[in-house]
Amino acid sequence: MNTTVTNLIEKYETQVLGQSKNVRLLFTAVLAQGHVLIEGVPGTGKTQMVKTFAQLVSATFNRIQFTPDLLPSDITGSTIYNMHESEFKTIKGPIFSNVLLADEINRTPAKTQAALLEAMEEKQVTIQGKTYPLPNFFFVAATQNPIEYEGTYPLPEAQQDRFLFKLTVDFPSLESETKVLQEVISGQLNQTSAMTTEEALLEMIEDVKKVTIQDSIADYIMQIVRKTRDTPNIQLGASTRAAIAIGKSAKAWAYIEGRDYITPDDVKNVALPSLRHRIQLSPYAELEGTNLDETIQELVGSVTVPR
Structure with a gap:
């Protein structure tokens, strides 16, 4: 195994306890240039899993909390008129990042879901008729809660198909959960430091091919x-x-x-x-x-x- 990959996964597993298989699968999806849909009850570390990965590979990270009133432009960006300079200015949305966490994607209407999924497929965003490419390394992790369906907009099968993996996050073992409790309460949870760079990650993706x-x-x-x-x-x-x-x-x-x-x-x-x-x-x-x-x-x- 590549030493960099070995060290990265080992570090990842120490930061996200009790989710060894999902951690490895998420990294697999990244190297395969796919995106993941993560399902699990609240409080099982879904956000932590994605955020920690971004920190490990020195990637820019943005999180969007999906809500029923979220608009496509809230994700992709919009064009506004700058009165001081008498010209239109494009404000890029949070999708312009290396790692994007779409939190509770099933809580927003289909139109907004489609805006994100189109960007995932095309790796570009169109704002007021002008196309902007997304970063070379672009990864989306979308989460959904499997127990609360009231007021949600479930992803249709055709849209779920756009995700490479669907990961299910369950409760960790008693030993792992106890360790999380002790580290968080005592303030001993280690700060995640970068283990590689975006350039090195892109090289790994090319090697996978x-x-x-x-x-x-x-x-x-x-x-x-x-x-x-x-x-x-x-x-x-x-x-x-x-x-x-x-x-x-x-x-x-x-x-x-x-x-x-x-x-x-x-x-x-x-x-x-x-x-x-x-x-x-x-x-x-x-x-x-x-x-x-x-x-x-x-x-x-x-x-x-x-x-």
């Missing part, structure tokens, strides 16, 4: 995705974009593990977060109390692994 994927692995990924369309408990199967997401993120996972090729285990490690927001259980399965994550894991496990 060089990771090779054999034909047998590509076929393995497609078999998993196609099986989501033929499973009785699943009403809406995964699209081709899901296969691309698994392939790209498996390359990033392999890179983190220090390899320049993908193994079936890499695919298994990224399949769940790549698929959980892209498929829908059938109404019958939901009535039966079928667990989506377990369904995906069983499906992946049933596909023959290439040798």
Whole structure:
């Protein structure tokens, strides 16, 4: 494994306790040039996870609290008339940063959600007819609360599909939670210091593109995705974009593990977060109390692994 990557992940895990797998998956998404949707109850460290990552890689960070009255221009920016200079001036919005946290994205109407998702896809913003490119390194983490749906605007499946991963943040173990409590109350929580630079991170992203994927692995990924369309408990199967997401993120996972090729285990490690927001259980399965994550894991496990 790359020494810089090893040190960065180790430091990340000490700053965000009890979320080792999610920390690694978030970094994987960054290296795969994707964005993440993070779901979890309040107080489980979703904001801390994203903010800490930005600090570790010396990236600019902005947080937007999504509310029902938030307008697209509040995210992208607007043009105002400067009376002193008798000219129009463009005020860029908070989206012009390296790392953007869209907090509770499901609390704002579809028009505002679409403004953010368009920028994620195109990596550019149009303000009053003029197009502005976003930074070379641009990463969005959107959060949503799974227990309060009153007054929310759930992301449609097509918009969720724009996220590379959906991460679910659960409560940490008793040991990790106790350690968080002790460090915060005693004021001993270490200040996060930068471990690398934006330029070095961009170089890692380029290195990930060089990771090779054999034909047998590509076929393995497609078999998993196609099986989501033929499973009785699943009403809406995964699209081709899901296969691309698994392939790209498996390359990033392999890179983190220090390899320049993908193994079936890499695919298994990224399949769940790549698929959980892209498929829908059938109404019958939901009535039966079928667990989506377990369904995906069983499906992946049933596909023959290439040798």
